[in-house]
Amino acid sequence: MTGIRSISLTSKLTVPAGAHILYFHSDQESYVNNATSFIRKGIELEQVVLFIETAENYERIRSRLAREWNERLLNAYVHHIDRDEFYRTYEDFEYDRVLDNLGDIVNPHFLQNQDVRLWGHVDWKDGRDIVRKLHEYECKADLALDELGYLTVCAYDAMKVPAAIQNELLKSHEYLMTDESLVHSSLYRHKRNAGLIFPTLSMQAELETEMDLYRQKLDFAHVVSHEVRNPLTVIKAYARLVGDRAAEARDRERLQAIVDYVDLIDNEISHIINTEEMLSTETLWHRRLISPAALIRETIGMMEIKARTQNIGFASVVELTGNETMLANAIGFKLIVSNLASNAIKYSDEGGKVECRVGRDKDRLVVCVRDEGVGMTEEQVSRLFRKYEKMNDERGGQGIGLFMVKKLADHFEAEIEVVSEPGVGTSVTVSFPLRSY
Secondary structure (H helix, E strand, C coil): CCCCCEEECCCCCEEECCCEEEEEECCHHHHHHHHHHHHHHHHHCCCEEEEEECHHHHHHHHHHHCCCCCHHHHHHHEEEEEHHHHHCCCCECCHHHHHHHHHHHHHHHHHCCCCEEEEEECCCECCCCHHHHHHHHHHHHHHHHHHHCCEEEEEEECCCCCHHHHHHHHCCCCEEECCCCEEECCCCCCCCCCCCCCCCHHHHHHHHHHHHHHHHHHHHHHHHHHHHHHHHHHHHHHHHHHHHHCCCHHHHHHHHHHHHHHHHHHHHHHHHHHHHHHHHCHHHHCCEEECHHHHHHHHHHHHHHHHHHCCCEEEEEECCCCCCCEEECHHHHHHHHHHHHHHHHHCCCCCCEEEEEEEEECCEEEEEEEECCCCCCHHHHHCCCCCCCCCCCCCCCCCCHHHHHHHHHHHCCCEEEEEEECCCEEEEEEEEEECCC
16 A cells, blocks of 8 residues: 555564554464564564563563574563553453553653554453453554554464454454464454545545645645755855854844744745645544654744744743653644744734743643734634635735644644634634543
8 A cells, every 4th residue: 555654574574554463373382483573573673572471471482582682682672561460360351451551561662752563462351341341452452553653463362262252353453363374354444444434426526626736736835845945055054154254243143034034934835835735645644642842842943933033022831741642643733833823923013922832731732822913803713714714814825724723633633712802912722632652
């Protein structure tokens, strides 16, 4: 499939990144061979391997790996998690608790931006409603791990799993593996395709025409980017070189202004390209866990430059630990923040002030952008997120930015609140749900 990153499961087998594999094993020697091969390939790819297994089985597999790699390397890449403690097999199977355990072992590696593959030998204590609980756990794990892009194998003892449970598990795994083979699961329904409703033929034709327009605009933006960015890079380099040697403070300020404008133009080109790509490329809407703190600071840094070139005061307060994670994507999240800040600057008078505050409110990330600009009436606020809608014809823009903000916010399950008054200013607050895995 085009646009889908692939990853090696073993030396000879490749599956899509984020693949969720159900493994029913019936022969112990074959199980050990497959698990060893899985870990071996992970080390070769310099991936962290999270291996949930009994101590006995793990030691058997590790002894084989020790023939190829030294202790230091194995300790660096392979992390063993005791199976009985992870699944709490001495208690009734509670999927929420197991999912919390999953988040605990995955989050440290996600926050360090490490590539990970996960193997879990699932076990449980028979109890009430176990079929539903296992299915619920695997469905939620499938969603979370697919968003992370981690290759995952869920291994089950084929002799222990009743047919009813096998059928349910096949619905939450894209692939079925046995001791000898790997095939697509015939019962798997990916959440992105579940309940999909196709438009009418006439609507489809209209959508295709609009998509063609977006792609043409994107092609044009790429051409402009290529032709403009090269000379801009030269201008910026010369401005910095001369600025370093300038004796007068006023001369240095003017040369810094050139650098600021070059950075601003480069950012505006990137903004246009990212917006058109989001409008024309479905794969860019795929959500996964992101760490928003660095993205916020990067975007605010550019907005400070934009405000400076327009003689607007820009103050920011970011109260994040850096450990926050949310379900979104980097391009879309930055588009939301940059559009809100850019609009606040655009609709402020020269000498005005814009404030951006970012913090955490319990389990939500809150971004608030406030200006003292022209403001809006209630009727204008009601039309704010419509496509091609502009509140002030005297200011530049295509009326597409806030339309994208609303679409992306809805996609990220965020909430938007707008408070505005003509002649006083506008405050826009976006609240995103935080996720731990």
